[in-house]
Structure formats: C-alpha cells, structure tokens
Amino acid sequence: MDMAVSDHMAAGNVGEGFSAVPADGRPLAIEARGLVKSFDGTRAVDGVDISVPEGAIYGILGPNGAGKTTTLRMLLGIIDPDEGVRRVFGHDRPHDIGRLIGYLPEERGLYPSMKCIEAIAFMGALRGLPLKEGRKRAVDLLERHGLGHATDRQIRQLSKGMAQTVQLLGTLVHEPRLVVLDEPFSGLDAINQGKLEMMIRALADDGVTVIFSTHVIHHAERLCEGVAIIAGGKVPYAGSVEAARDRIPAQVRLETRAREGAWLSALPAETRRNGDFFQFPLPESGIEPLLKGLIEGEAGILSLSIERAGLHDAFVAIAGEAAARALQADSEEANA
Amino acid sequence: MIDTAIRPRLSSMEAAWVIARRDFVAVLFSRAFLFFLLGPLFPVIVGGLAGSIGGEVQRDAVSFEVGVAMNPADTAKMVAAGERLAPQLPFALPVLQPVPEAAKDPAFDARAFMEARRGNYAAILTGSPQSPVLVGTEGQIARWQGPVSLIAGHALAAEPAAFPPVSADLVTTSAADERTTRVQTAQIAQMLLFLLTMLLAGMVLSNLVEEKANKIIEILAAAIPMDAVFMGKLFAMLGVSFVGITVWGLAGFALFGGAGEVITRMTGFDITNLPAPAVGWPLFVVLGVLYFAMAYLLLGALFLTIGSMATSVREVQTLSMPVTMLQLMVFFLAAYTIKQPGSGLEMAAMAFPLSSPFAMLARAAMEPQLWTHALALAWQALAVVGIVKAGSLLFRKRVMKSGGAGRDKRRKGGRLPA
Numbered sequence: 178m179d180m181a182v183s184d185h186m187a188a189g190n191v192g193e194g195f196s197a198v199p200a201d202g203r204p205l206a207i208e209a210r211g212l213v214k215s216f217d218g219t220r221a222v223d224g225v226d227i228s229v230p231e232g233a234i235y236g237i238l239g240p241n242g243a244g245k246t247t248t249l250r251m252l253l254g255i256i257d258p259d260e261g262v263r264r265v266f267g268h269d270r271p272h273d274i275g276r277l278i279g280y281l282p283e284e285r286g287l288y289p290s291m292k293c294i295e296a297i298a299f300m301g302a303l304r305g306l307p308l309k310e311g312r313k314r315a316v317d318l319l320e321r322h323g324l325g326h327a328t329d330r331q332i333r334q335l336s337k338g339m340a341q342t343v344q345l346l347g348t349l350v351h352e353p354r355l356v357v358l359d360e361p362f363s364g365l366d367a368i369n370q371g372k373l374e375m376m377i378r379a380l381a382d383d384g385v386t387v388i389f390s391t392h393v394i395h396h397a398e399r400l401c402e403g404v405a406i407i408a409g410g411k412v413p414y415a416g417s418v419e420a421a422r423d424r425i426p427a428q429v430r431l432e433t434r435a436r437e438g439a440w441l442s443a444l445p446a447e448t449r450r451n452g453d454f455f456q457f458p459l460p461e462s463g464i465e466p467l468l469k470g471l472i473e474g475e476a477g478i479l480s481l482s483i484e485r486a487g488l489h490d491a492f493v494a495i496a497g498e499a500a501a502r503a504l505q506a507d508s509e510e511a512n513a
Numbered sequence: 514m515i516d517t518a519i520r521p522r523l524s525s526m527e528a529a530w531v532i533a534r535r536d537f538v539a540v541l542f543s544r545a546f547l548f549f550l551l552g553p554l555f556p557v558i559v560g561g562l563a564g565s566i567g568g569e570v571q572r573d574a575v576s577f578e579v580g581v582a583m584n585p586a587d588t589a590k591m592v593a594a595g596e597r598l599a600p601q602l603p604f605a606l607p608v609l610q611p612v613p614e615a616a617k618d619p620a621f622d623a624r625a626f627m628e629a630r631r632g633n634y635a636a637i638l639t640g641s642p643q644s645p646v647l648v649g650t651e652g653q654i655a656r657w658q659g660p661v662s663l664i665a666g667h668a669l670a671a672e673p674a675a676f677p678p679v680s681a682d683l684v685t686t687s688a689a690d691e692r693t694t695r696v697q698t699a700q701i702a703q704m705l706l707f708l709l710t711m712l713l714a715g716m717v718l719s720n721l722v723e724e725k726a727n728k729i730i731e732i733l734a735a736a737i738p739m740d741a742v743f744m745g746k747l748f749a750m751l752g753v754s755f756v757g758i759t760v761w762g763l764a765g766f767a768l769f770g771g772a773g774e775v776i777t778r779m780t781g782f783d784i785t786n787l788p789a790p791a792v793g794w795p796l797f798v799v800l801g802v803l804y805f806a807m808a809y810l811l812l813g814a815l816f817l818t819i820g821s822m823a824t825s826v827r828e829v830q831t832l833s834m835p836v837t838m839l840q841l842m843v844f845f846l847a848a849y850t851i852k853q854p855g856s857g858l859e860m861a862a863m864a865f866p867l868s869s870p871f872a873m874l875a876r877a878a879m880e881p882q883l884w885t886h887a888l889a890l891a892w893q894a895l896a897v898v899g900i901v902k903a904g905s906l907l908f909r910k911r912v913m914k915s916g917g918a919g920r921d922k923r924r925k926g927g928r929l930p931a
Contacts, residue, residue: 255731255909257909275523280732282728286728286729288729299535303732303736303737304736305523305527
C-alpha cells in the first residue's frame with residue numbers, strides 16, 4: 178500500500194481552506210475542515226478534519242459514541258455542521274451529487290414487504306437510476322453475490338446476513354464513485370465479514386473511494402490506506418495507516434543466554450523484562466550500536482526480532498488508554 | 514464505472530416522485546388498505562343503528578299526547594275538534610287522548626296524577642271547553658297553551674269551520690330562502706371535508722412510523738433532501754386518499770342508485786333536494802376536491818413533522834393528540850363563521866391555513882366570487898410548503914442526532930452521541 182494519503186495532524190496542523198489536490202496529486206473525494214456539531218449543548222464532533230483522496234479505502238476508527246456516525250452524516254449532508262466546511266468531489270452540498278454516492282447506514286433498514294429486486298432497484302432510483310435499469314442490475318448483482326435464488330423473495334423472508342447483503346447491493350447498484358459505510362461489519366459473521374472485505378477491495382480496485390467507520394482495528398488495518406482516529410468528537414490523527422504505525426518506534430524483542438553481565442548497560446532505559454525476553458523500543462541510533470554492546474558484553478544472543486508497531490499500538494499512543502479500552506470493549510461486545 | 518448519461522442528482526420533484534410512487538404502490542397493495550377502505554362502513558353502520566335506536570327512544574320519550582279529563586261530553590267535543598284541526602296544522606297540535614282514570618273516577622285529581630308520574634301525557638286538560646285548565650310542567654304548558662285554546666275554540670263553535678283549499682304557485686328560490694338553504698350545503702360540505710381529512714390524514718402518520726420502524730429513513734435522508742421525502746409521502750397518501758374517496762364515492766353512488774328512496778325515507782333527508790351552491794355544482798365539486806387536497810396536505814404535513822420527530826408509536830400518538838384537537842378547533846371555528854359572512858372571525862378562519870380550506874369551501878357554497886378561491890388556494894399551498902420545509906429542518910436538526918451505537922452507549926454510560 179502506498180503512502181498516498183495526505184498525512185496531517187488534525188486541528189492545528191492543517192492550513193485554512195481547502196487544498197484541491199493532495200501531496201500525491203490525486204484529487205480529493207472528501208475534504209472536511211473544522212467540522213463541529215453539537216447536540217443539546219454537547220459537542221458530538223469537535224473540529225474534525227479529514228482528507229480522503231479518490232480511490233482510497235479510508236477508515237474512521239473510534240469507539241462507540243466517539244462521533245463517527247455524526248461525522249459521516251455531516252459528510253453526506255444528512256445533517257449540516259454547526260461550524261466548518263465539507264466538500265464531496267468539490268461540492269459543498271452532497272445532495273447535489275447524490276448520484277455519485279452510496280451510503281449504508283449503521284442502522285440497516287429495508288421495506289420488509291419489498292422483493293429483493295425491487296428493494297435494490299428502489300435504492301438505485303433514489304440515486305437517479307431508472308427503475309428498469311435498476312431491476313436489471315439487481316438481478317445481475319444478486320446472481321453474482323450468490324443470492325440469485327432470492328431475487329423475488331420478500332425482504333422479511335431473508336436471514337439477517339442476506340438482508341444486509343441486499344442492502345449493500347442497493348448501496349452499490351447505481352455504481353457510485355464514493356461509497357460510505359457506517360459500521361459495515363457489525364452484525365456479520367466471520368465469513369460474511371471476509372466477503373465484505375473482498376467487496377470493499379474490489380470497489381477500490383475499480384477506482385471507487387470507500388470510507389467506512391469501524392470500532393474494529395483489524396478491519397481498518399487490513400483494508401485502509403488512510404484512517405482518521407476519532408475519540409471524544411476530536412480527531413487526534415488523520416493520515417495514512419503506515420504513518421500512524423510509524424509514530425510508534427518498532428519494538429525489539431531479545432532473548433539471551435546470560436542473565437547478568439555488563440551487556441545489560443547496553444539496553445535502553447525503557448526495557449521491560451518479560452520472562453526470558455527483554456522488550457524495548459528500537460533506539461533512535463538504530464540496532465547496530467546495540468548489537469555491538471550486546472556482543473562485546475557477551476550477552477549470548479539467542480534470538481532478536483524487530484517488530485513494527487501495529488495500528489492498535491498507534492491507537493493507544495494517539496487516542497490514549499481510555500479510548501483504546503473503550504474500543505476493545507466495543508469490539509468484544511460486537512463479537513459476542 | 515460512472516454512467517455519465519445519468520445526471521448527478523434528482524430534482525426535488527423527481528425525488529418526491531420516487532418516494533410517492535413507492536409509497537402509493539406499497540399502501541395500495543397492502544392488506545391494511547382493504548381494511549382502510551372498509552373503515553367508513555363501521556361508523557355508517559354504528560351511526561345507522563344508533564340513529565334508529567335513538568329515533569325509537571325519542572319517539573317513546575317525547576310525548577305529543579295531552580290527556581283530556583273533562584266530563585265525557587266535553588272530552589268527546591275536544592277530541593273531535595282536535596282531529597278536525599290536525600290535517601291543517603300537522604305537528605303543531607297535540608294528540609288529545611281521554612284519560613281512562615278520569616272517566617272511572619269522578620274525583621280525579623289531575624295534579625296528583627301528574628305528580629305521581631303516572632301516564633305518559635305531556636299535560637292533562639281539565640275544566641271545560643269554555644274554561645280549559647292545563648295541568649303540566651311550565652315548559653309543556655308554554656308549548657300547548659295556544660294550540661289547546663285553538664282546539665277549545667273550535668270545540669265551542671256551532672258549525673265546524675270550513676278550510677278553503679290554497680292553490681300553490683311555486684318559485685324556484687328567493688333571496689331569503691337561498692341564503693338559508695345554502696347554509697345547509699355549506700355545513701354538509703364542511704362536515705364531509707372534515708371527516709375525510711381526519712380519516713385520511715392519519716395514514717401519513719402511520720406511514721412515517723412504519724418508515725422509522727423499518728429504519729429506512731436515514732437511507733432516504735442521505736439520498737434526497739428531506740423535504741422531497743416529506744412531499745413524496747404526502748402526495749402518495751393524497752393519491753391513496755383519492756383512490757379511497759373514489760371507491761367510497763362509487764359505492765355511495767351505487768347505494769343511492771339502488772336504495773335511494775329507502776335511505777331518504779329512513780333518514781328523512783333527500784340529498785337531491787340539497788340547495789345548489791353559489792358557484793354551481795360542477796365548480797363546487799372541483800373546489801371541494803382542491804380544498805380537500807389542501808386540508809389533507811396541511812394536516813398531513815403537520816402529522817409528518819410530528820411523526821418524524823417521534824421515536825416510538827406511543828410518542829407519535831401522544832404528540833398527534835394536540836394536532837387533532839387543534840384541527841377540531843379550527844373546524845368549529847370555520848363552522849361557526851358560516852353564519853357570519855364578512856365578519857372578522859370569518860376573515861381569520863379564511864386566513865389561518867388550517868381552517869382556511871373549511872371556511873373557503875363554505876364560502877363557495879354561499880358566495881359566487883371565484884378570485885378569493887384562487888388566492889386562498891395559493892396561500893394554502895404556500896403554507897404546505899412552509900410546514901414541510903420547517904418539518905424537514907426540524908427533522909435534520911433534532912432527529913439525526915445519534916447513531917444507534919451512540920444511543921446504546923448513552924443509555925449504558927452517558928457518553929457523547931455518536
């Protein structure tokens with residue numbers, strides 16, 4: 178994955194106004210600056226900045242109640258921000274380019290008495306696709322996703338997973354250029370989560386921009402080119418996943434034959450002992466001086482590995498322990 | 514990937530059409546609609562039964578009989594005089610009946626008899642035709658004093674009075690008659706408009722509640738402007754209403770065609786004798802349809818606003834109660850002003866959007882000017898748009914507050930809305 182997403186630290190590091198094109202030259206599908214939304218005097222979203230280049234898979238990562246849904250709703254024009262500006266494909270009013278957008282809300286909803294084919298065609302019609310064409314595409318989409326047998330079945334006759342797939346197909350039937358998915362993995366079993374990941378990748382391969390919210394780090398880490406970490410309505414980080422991970426030094430894991438000796442002084446001060454292993458951040462000076470000290474001090478190196486920090490570690494470092502715990506709890510609750 | 518042949522967005526009209534088409538088809542082909550069509554049958558049946566029973570009760574309860582407790586000769590004279598006069602003054606004279614107890618008891622005390630609540634007489638006549646005495650309550654005496662005096666006068670006359678036949682020379686109308694009878698048309702039209710509006714506007718509410726229950730509202734709100742969603746729903750339900758009215762109208766037409774005479778006899782009301790409205794029947798029907806549409810859209814827009822803000826069916830019912838009460842009040846206001854043409858109150862009823870369709874329909878029955886209707890319809894349409902805009906604004910401001918997860922978490926731990 179390239180480092181295409183324009184890295185920036187939210188609120189403060191971003192200049193006024195919009196940059197039409199990010200550093201890598203790709204035009205932006207979504208650009209938001211200083212989005213603020215309050216409900217009943219409480220700031221649900223507090224100065225969010227996001228830049229998503231066209232064709233990227235972008236995650237909004239945060240625990241429940243962090244402001245993900247409100248942010249997405251503002252980006253889509255369902256609600257207007259109290260402060261700040263947003264642009265979707267350069268338009269201030271997302272409804273003006275509704276044809277280019279597909280949206281799957283967190284609370285899934287379909288008309289129970291509608292047939293699958295009609296439900297998909299109706300969702301397309303909402304985005305400007307003629308009903309006849311919508312029905313034709315619906316048959317094709319259902320067939321391709323293994324639901325050809327359910328074409329004329331009513332939504333109420335489907336399993337939850339099948340209904341969710343139908344809704345997702347309805348989100349895509351008009352072939353949008355931007356797909357916004359609010360917690361798309363929630364409620365899906367592992368197999369369907371895998372299928373959804375494949376669908377998202379396929380969309381990105383076709384040049385579609387996908388932005389989704391999640392409280393499951395693994396999905397963001399596996400899929401996303403860029404992420405916005407959101408906690409308490411603020412975005413302390415928005416940028417590439419790689420850059421987020423790079424914010425945490427790599428961890429060195431060392432196993433030695435010797436238990437004591439002069440070589441211990443070569444280890445950094447942050448070293449933690451974990452059974453037979455020593456663990457510490459990779460020193461800024463690199464691994465070579467450390468290796469030299471260990472060898473000269475006769476530590477007897479049995480194993481040494483350098484592990485790059487994961488997105489979870491980055492999340493902890495960026496959003497704090499409390500937000501990370503909340504994220505973990507939400508994730509476990511969803512899995513349960 | 515991108516189909517450039519398709520425009521980047523739907524116009525508001527197109528968006529509203531997408532919603533209206535779906536809702537119209539969904540409601541029309543639902544089982545609920547069949548029950549809805551049968552709905553008016555129940556009040557008609559209940560009303561018919563209640564009316565028939567009520568009529569019977571009233572006939573039993575309201576007595577036109579005045580007992581006669583004079584000596585037998587005087588009693589016979591009075592009864593005969595009453596029977597002679599009755600054809601000339603139908604409904605104005607009491608039916609005189611000899612009191613059997615008085616015939617058996619020379620010391621009959623009419624006052625004690627009445628106070629003992631015996632018999633079913635409105636009053637009892639004692640004394641003689643020269644000096645009749647009416648025993649009864651104040652109200653009954655006031656009602657029957659004059660007619661009894663008339664009967665007594667005829668009973669005393671040596672020769673029965675002759676009643677020359679009166680020839681009839683009919684005119685179609687007169688200024689006084691026209692005004693009086695058109696009030697009846699106005700009242701019936703207003704009542705019909707009110708009943709239809711109340712019956713049908715509730716459908717909008719249940720439709721939106723269903724939408725919220727199905728959680729599809731956010732998909733709609735994301736795809737098209739909320740006021741287009743509202744407009745689409747309103748017009749779909751208006752379309753459904755017209756289907757309902759057409760079905761009921763045809764059923765009513767068939768019913769009157771087949772059993773019109775029976776209905777007229779039973780109800781004592783002949784619809785064919787209903788006075789023609791000032792603007793004429795064809796235009797009156799057209800205005801009736803337009804004012805129904807406006808009344809429906811106005812009330813529907815209000816219900817829709819309420820429905821969109823409510824989170825549960827119970828909340829919807831609670832919130833809709835004040836609107837229903839308000840609608841009743843504006844109907845009473847419009848009904849009250851029928852007999853006060855040109856008054857400030859009538860102007861207020863015509864200007865206030867919710868009462869305007871009712872007041873204007875009554876005006877169409879009473880006054881022939883047409884320009885006022887054009888003005889009123891434009892004003893009412895503007896009010897519909899205003900309410901829909903305000904409703905969609907409220908919806909965006911107040912309803913889309915939080916994601917489901919955020920709501921769950923707030924319940925659990927009082928976190929920020931998502």
